Amino acid sequence: MKGALIGCGFFAVNQMHGWRDLPEVEMVAICDRDPERLSIVGDEFAVDRRYQSAEAMFFDGGFDFVDIATTVGSHRALVELAVRHKVPAICQKPFAPTLEDAKAMVAAAEVAGIPLMIHENFRWQTPILAVKAVLDSGAIGEPFWGRVSFRSGFDVFSGQPYLARGKRFIIEDLGIHSLDIARFLFGDASRMTARTRRINPDIAGEDVATMLLDHDSGVTSIVDVSYATKLPEEPFPETFVEIDASRGTLRLGKDYRLTVHGPDGTRENRVAPTLLPWASRPWHNIQESVALIQKHWVERLAAGREPDTSGRDNLKTFALVEAAYLSAERGETVDLGDLL
Ligand code: NAD
Structure with missing residues (x-):
């Protein structure tokens, strides 16, 4: 399973470690607006495809899911972008700035038939x-x-x-x-x-x-x-x-x-x-809970079943x-x- 990450900040490093430990996952592309974060995470995890724009990353494609690890203000736009490209998405908590945004994100994913999981790891x-x-x-x-x-x-x-x-x-x-x-x-x-x-x-x-x-x-x-x-x-x-x-x-x-x-x-x-x-x-x-929720995502995605902390659940x-x-x-x- 090929994955891509958007947001290479403070917490995303844990997510990259978790993905590296899963033998069935390869992270093939990363994205961050900040070039410094992009090279720190890209170098540490040996990811060659690096983007400052999520649109450009989706345009090139070549991954089976996207892991969105940005802060809340960008979650709706990025989930909607993933949905438009028909790419299953994990979105960090908090889901969205408002409940209305979160409902719209769930509706968009459901209409397109795209799995959406909130990274609710506790x-x-x-x-x-x-x-x-x-x-x-x-x-x-x-x-x-x-x-x-x-x-x-x-x-x-x-x-x-x-x-x-x-x-x-x-x-x-x-x-x-x-x-x-x-x-x-x-x-x-x-x-x-x-x-x-x-x-x-x-x-x-x-x-x-x-x-x-x-x-x-x-x-x-x-x-x-x-x-x-x-x-x-x-x-x-x-x-x-x-x-x-x-x-x-x-x-x-x-x-x-x-x-x-x-x-x-x-x-x-x-x-x-x-x-x-x-x-x-x-x-x-x-950190251990990050690894466990990622394993759950991979299992559910492979089985075509809704994750326990799906967008619908997390509403x-x-x-x-x-x-x-x-x-x-x-x-x-x-x-x-x-x-x-
Ligand atoms: P951070 O600010 O350190 O990292 C966010 C990164 O995303 C930054 O590098 C920023 O440049 C990048 N970014 C923002 N918008 C972007 C966009 N549109 N396109 C590309 N890159 C973009 O933040 P953080 O502390 O890592 O937190 C990220 C998210 O993780 C938050 O929502 C936070 O609540 C969550 N978090 C979750 C846990 C947990 O246990 N689940 C723990 C800590 C943080």
Whole structure:
């Protein structure tokens, strides 16, 4: 399978490593407006076909899918370009600047019959997959309450300076992953209540958000995210999970410790991610999930089946982001049905 990449920035390097590890994939072309990024990534991954214009790259063609790793402002135009050229596309999160854009992108891909996957990789993290496996095993019964929590004081702005400038920050950038994990574990949600704060005076957007979700399954969940939390031990980029269920409880805590308590007793084990040869701590948890979602894409593309985080699926995660901002702004609960 031949692939092409658009956007050779900070995160795309992980994606190129992931593709290189998949024997069935060869990345044959790359594109970035910035010639410096183009040569850094082109040289590191030995890709000869290099373009500063995505249009020129599609015009030349010769690849079976495109991996779009640019920032959000360009996602709609690039996905629509891929659709026009009938090339299956992966698009980084956040899906689009607005829910209307995201809906238009899904519609365009569906009309053309082109697979579209959002690179929503957090549900592919080994510890999150371990939590899901416990739920699916029935060991703790039916969940009725959950919490997905990401609280950190890590300086994300040095690697990704654009994060300090956007009017929207933590929900759109990080909370989007946590909300997707809540959907993955507890099913779709129909109502959202959110509160936000900005603690860091040097950034434009919110850096703290607390969200309450009503899931169709009957689960009530809290999704709380913060980049203003100074802890004695920095947990970045670990997601903590708490689940209370009819027969027991589950806790995923610091250093990937998973505690499952049920009628048969208490089991504690570590569900740490693999440190891939090209990965570096503390990012290795996220880096491994990149490799896993790419494998999923290749398998689904080959089988002609929709990926789990398809554009259609991700509309429901993206709608939760929109609902959170609306709820925080209005001080009201927002019905997801009004958005989707
Ligand atoms: P970045 O700014 O470092 O890289 C983006 C690159 O895209 C830049 O080199 C820029 O020149 C290029 N670019 C932008 N528009 C272009 C266009 N129209 N044509 C060609 N090149 C273009 O950004 P980043 O930090 O790598 O983030 C990229 C995306 O990845 C963002 O949407 C971000 O939210 C996402 N991200 C995802 C994860 C994750 O875990 N899934 C983690 C970090 C970042």
